[in-house]
Amino acid sequence: MASNPENAVLTPSFDVERIRQDFPILSQQVYDKPLVYFDSGASAQKPRAVIDAISNVYETEYANVHRGVHYMSQKATDAMESSRESVRAFINASDVREIIFVRGATEGINLVASCWGRQNLVAGDEIILSVMEHHSNIVPWQMIAEQTGAVIKVVPISDEGVLDMDAYNDLLCDKTKIVAMTHISNALGTITPMAEIIRMAHERGALVLVDGCQAAPHMALDMQALDADFYVFSGHKIYGPSGIGVLYGKAALLEAMPPYQGGGEMIDVVTFEKTTYADLPFKFEAGTPHIAGAIGMGAAIEYISGIGLENIAAHENDLLDYGTEKLSGINSLKLVGTAPEKAAILSFVLETVHPHDVGTILDREGIAVRTGHHCAQPVMDRFDIAATIRASIGMYNTREEIDVLVAGLGRVQEIFGR
Amino acid sequence: MNDGLTDLYQEVILDHSRNPRNFGPSENADRTARGNNPLCGDRVTVFLNLDGDEISDAQFDARGCAISLASASMMTEMIKGKSIEDAKALFEKFLALVTGENGLEAGPDLAELKTLSGVKDFPTRIKCATLAWQAMVAALDGTDQDVKTE
Numbered sequence: 001m002a003s004n005p006e007n008a009v010l011t012p013s014f015d016v017e018r019i020r021q022d023f024p025i026l027s028q029q030v031y032d033k034p035l036v037y038f039d040s041g042a043s044a045q046k047p048r049a050v051i052d053a054i055s056n057v058y059e060t061e062y063a064n065v066h067r068g069v070h071y072m073s074q075k076a077t078d079a080m081e082s083s084r085e086s087v088r089a090f091i092n093a094s095d096v097r098e099i100i101f102v103r104g105a106t107e108g109i110n111l112v113a114s115c116w117g118r119q120n121l122v123a124g125d126e127i128i129l130s131v132m133e134h135h136s137n138i139v140p141w142q143m144i145a146e147q148t149g150a151v152i153k154v155v156p157i158s159d160e161g162v163l164d165m166d167a168y169n170d171l172l173c174d175k176t177k178i179v180a181m182t183h184i185s186n187a188l189g190t191i192t193p194m195a196e197i198i199r200m201a202h203e204r205g206a207l208v209l210v211d212g213c214q215a216a217p218h219m220a221l222d223m224q225a226l227d228a229d230f231y232v233f234s235g236h237k238i239y240g241p242s243g244i245g246v247l248y249g250k251a252a253l254l255e256a257m258p259p260y261q262g263g264g265e266m267i268d269v270v271t272f273e274k275t276t277y278a279d280l281p282f283k284f285e286a287g288t289p290h291i292a293g294a295i296g297m298g299a300a301i302e303y304i305s306g307i308g309l310e311n312i313a314a315h316e317n318d319l320l321d322y323g324t325e326k327l328s329g330i331n332s333l334k335l336v337g338t339a340p341e342k343a344a345i346l347s348f349v350l351e352t353v354h355p356h357d358v359g360t361i362l363d364r365e366g367i368a369v370r371t372g373h374h375c376a377q378p379v380m381d382r383f384d385i386a387a388t389i390r391a392s393i394g395m396y397n398t399r400e401e402i403d404v405l406v407a408g409l410g411r412v413q414e415i416f417g418r
Numbered sequence: 419m420n421d422g423l424t425d426l427y428q429e430v431i432l433d434h435s436r437n438p439r440n441f442g443p444s445e446n447a448d449r450t451a452r453g454n455n456p457l458c459g460d461r462v463t464v465f466l467n468l469d470g471d472e473i474s475d476a477q478f479d480a481r482g483c484a485i486s487l488a489s490a491s492m493m494t495e496m497i498k499g500k501s502i503e504d505a506k507a508l509f510e511k512f513l514a515l516v517t518g519e520n521g522l523e524a525g526p527d528l529a530e531l532k533t534l535s536g537v538k539d540f541p542t543r544i545k546c547a548t549l550a551w552q553a554m555v556a557a558l559d560g561t562d563q564d565v566k567t568e
C-alpha cells in the first residue's frame with residue numbers, strides 16, 4: 001500500500017492542519033515541548049466531535065437503553081442503535097444484527113473462541129494463527145484449545161515480516177476448523193493478504209476470524225467483499241472511546257452460537273424452568289452496555305468517514321514512506337518489519353541503545369512512542385529481540401513530527417555516544 | 419540542556435551498562451532467582467554463593483536497558499562480602515534513593531549507587547533499577563518463584 005513519496009498526491013480535501021485543530025489534546029505541551037504523539041497504534045486521540053458526542057449523551061439524552069417506556073430511554077436507545085447502523089455502514093456488513101457491541105477486540109475474540117469454540121471444536125481439530133498475532137489473538141485460543149483438545153498451528157513470516165503463504169497453504173487441512181489472523185500487525189505494520197487468506201480457508205471448509213484492530217483506522221473495510229466470518233476491532237483505536245468495540249459475525253454463525261454471558265437484555269422469556277434468548281445482536285449483549293461509549297464510537301466513525309479512509313490512508317502512507325526514508329538514514333538503526341505491503345507502523349531498534357532508554361529520552365523531547373514487546377512476544381522472539389521502539393502513525397501526524405523524531409534519536413546518540 | 423537526562427545517564431552508569439561487572443551465568447551458585455519485567459520484556463537472573471551468613475560471590479545475567487544493567491552490575495559489586503542482613507538493608511536504602519522517599523538518609527554506604535538517584539525523576543524507570551535487587555532478595559529468601567515487577 002505504501003506509495004512512493006513522489007507519487008503521493010494528497011487530495012486537497014485532506015488538510016492535516018485543520019484536522020489537528022479537531023484534536024484538543026494535540027495542543028498540549030509536555031515538558032515544555034509540543035506533544036508529538038506517535039502512539040496511535042496503542043490508542044488514538046479523540047476529536048472534538050467524539051468528546052462532544054459523549055458529553056452530549058450525558059447532558060441531553062441519557063438513560064438506560066432498551067428497557068424504558070420513557071422519553072430519555074427512547075432517545076438513548078435511538079442514539080445507540082444509530083451508532084450500530086454507523087458501524088454496519090463503516091464495514092459494509094449486510095445486516096445490522098451482525099454488529100455486536102463488545103468491550104473491545106479482546107472481548108470479541110474471547111467471545112468467539114469461547115462460544116463458537118466450545119460448540120465446534122473437538123480433540124485433534126486445528127486452529128491456525130500467525131506468529132505475529134497480538135497476545136489477545138493467541139491466549140483465548142490457547143484457553144479453548146486446552147479445554148477442547150484442539151491444537152494450535154502457527155504460520156511463520158519472512159525476515160521482512162511477510163506472512164508465508166506457502167506455509168499457510170501447507171498448514172491448511174481438513175482438521176483446520178478456524179483461522180484467526182491479524183489484518184495489520186501491530187508490531188510490524190505488515191498488511192496480510194486477507195481476502196486470499198479467507199478464500200483459501202473457505203476452500204478447506206474452515207472459518208476465519210480477522211483481528212482488525214490496526215486495520216480499521218487505516219483502510220476501508222468491506223465485510224461482504226472480504227467474506228470474513230468474524231471481524232473484531234476496538235473503538236479506542238479508531239479515535240473513539242475505550243471500553244467499547246465491535247464483533248462482526250455472519251448472522252447464521254452468530255445465530256447458531258450459544259450466548260456468551262447471561263443476564264438482562266440478552267433474554268426473551270425467563271422462568272426458572274427455561275429461559276429463551278433474545279435475537280441478534282442482543283443475545284450477545286448481556287447487561288447494561290457502554291451506552292455513551294457506543295454513541296462516542298459512532299461519532300468517531302462519522303468523523304473518519306467524513307474525512308474518508310482513502311484520504312487518511314494516502315496521508316499516512318506518505319508519512320510512512322517519509323519516515324522509512326529518514327530512519328533508514330540513521331546508521332545504527334534497524335527497522336523491524338519491512339514488508340512491501342505495510343501501514344502506519346515504524347518499528348525499530350538501535351544497535352547499542354535499549355528501546356526503554358530510547359523511549360525515556362524521546363519522552364523528554366515531548367515524543368510519545370511505545371517501547372516494549374507490543375503484546376506480541378512471539379514475533380519479538382522471531383526476530384530474536386526483546387523489544388522495539390514503535391512509532392505508530394495517525395491521521396493527525398505530520399512530516400515535521402517525523403523530523404522531530406529523527407532529531408530526538410540524534411539526542412539519544414548524543415547521550416549514549418559519550 | 420537540563421532535562422534530567424544527563425543526570426539519569428551519568429557516565430558511570432553508561433560504563434556499567436556497557437561493561438557490566440560480574441556478568442554471565444554461574445554454574446555453581448548456591449542460590450538463583452530470576453526477575454522479569456513483563457512491561458518491557460527485560461529479564462535478569464541473579465546467582466549468589468553463600469559462606470554461612472555471608473554473600474561470598476554474586477553474579478548476574480541479564481537482557482535489559484542501561485538502567486537495569488548498571489543497577490545489577492553495581493549491586494553485585496556492592497553485596498559481595500556483605501551479610502544477608504546487610505545486603506537486604508542496602509536494598510532498602512537503595513529503594514528509598516530511587517523512589518525519592520524522604521526520611522531515609524541515603525548515607526555514605528550507598529557509594530556508587532548514588533549515581534542512580536536520577537531515576538527518582540523518571541517514575542516509569544524505577545522498576546528497571548530495582549528488578550535485579552528484587553531477584554537478589556528472592557534468591558536470599560530461597561523463594562523459587564520468579565519475581566515480577568507488577
Ligand SMILES: Cc1ncc(COP(=O)(O)O)c(C=O)c1O
Pocket residue numbers: 041042103104105106107134136137182184185186211213214234375
Ligand atoms: C492487533 C491488535 N489486536 C488486538 C488488540 C487488543 O485490543 P484491545 O486491547 O482494545 O482489546 C490490539 C491492541 O493493542 C492490537 O493492536
